[in-house]
Amino acid sequence: MSDPVLCLYGLHKTYNKGLPGEVQVLRGVDLTVNAGEVVALVAPSGAGKSTMLHIAGLLDVPDTGTVSLAGQDMTGLSDRKRTAARRSDIGFIYQFHHLLPEFSALENIVLPQLAAGIARSTAEARARDLLDRVGIAARAGHRPAALSGGEQQRVAFCRALANKPRLLLADEPTGNLDPATSDQVFGALMELVRGTGLSALIATHNMELAARMDRVLRMDAGQLSI
Numbered sequence: 056m057s058d059p060v061l062c063l064y065g066l067h068k069t070y071n072k073g074l075p076g077e078v079q080v081l082r083g084v085d086l087t088v089n090a091g092e093v094v095a096l097v098a099p100s101g102a103g104k105s106t107m108l109h110i111a112g113l114l115d116v117p118d119t120g121t122v123s124l125a126g127q128d129m130t131g132l133s134d135r136k137r138t139a140a141r142r143s144d145i146g147f148i149y150q151f152h153h154l155l156p157e158f159s160a161l162e163n164i165v166l167p168q169l170a171a172g173i174a175r176s177t178a179e180a181r182a183r184d185l186l187d188r189v190g191i192a193a194r195a196g197h198r199p200a201a202l203s204g205g206e207q208q209r210v211a212f213c214r215a216l217a218n219k220p221r222l223l224l225a226d227e228p229t230g231n232l233d234p235a236t237s238d239q240v241f242g243a244l245m246e247l248v249r250g251t252g253l254s255a256l257i258a259t260h261n262m263e264l265a266a267r268m269d270r271v272l273r274m275d276a277g278q279l280s281i
């Protein structure tokens with residue numbers, strides 16, 4: 056059997072250690088995401104979800120515990136190697152799209168590929184394919200301001216997948232959309248993820264969306280449970 060795509064083991068994280076504002080955020084988090092698996096993370100506000108996603112995404116480090124991607128331990132790597140692993144292996148989606156306003160939808164998906172050394176023709180073909188998969192191929196030339204909120208978020212999904220990551224991490228990916236749009240846009244995300252065989256860890260407050268994933272984990276007081 057292949058290695059899990061993501062393996063978190065014994066994660067602890069405390070902010071402001073030893074100071075009056077000390078917050079023990081993660082208290083022993085263990086998690087495995089297997090190849091092609093889509094895992095929901097449901098957590099009340101302040102439970103430590105973003106902290107865990109940042110550590111899983113190599114944007115932050117735990118006080119103790121390990122993070123492995125595709126069987127490789129990331130914990131002891133230099134900042135430069137962690138950044139390289141993050142760029143090549145992980146796609147991020149946030150609640151807000153964070154698209155570059157002066158570039159078209161297509162260019163927002165092409166640019167990260169050019170930065171990774173991919174030829175423009177290949178990058179454009181991939182961007183068009185991704186836009187087609189999420190149903191907005193006709194919007195390729197529009198800048199973000201000329202797109203609806205749901206369309207902007209679909210472009211952000213395509214951008215996250217542009218460099219063919221191993222793992223997608225999403226923090227409330229449809230959290231700023233109205234319920235009907237959220238439902239449709241989430242459907243587009245799931246089709247994209249399923250269609251590419253990607254592994255994903257998706258945080259949401261929405262139990263109906265969580266139920267559409269392979270497995271639901273709850274986070275409370277810095278620990279995970281089923």
Ligand SMILES: Nc1ncnc2c1ncn2[C@@H]1O[C@H](COP(=O)(O)OP(=O)(O)OP(=O)(O)O)[C@@H](O)[C@H]1O
Nearest residue numbers: 070071078080098099100101102103104105106107
């Ligand atoms: N850099 C920091 N310094 C100090 N405390 C922090 C820091 N980042 C987060 N915290 C605290 O850690 C706790 C968990 O924060 P985190 O952002 O991980 O929660 P969350 O579950 O993602 O919440 P939300 O859903 O509201 O975003 C909160 O009490 C927060 O105030």
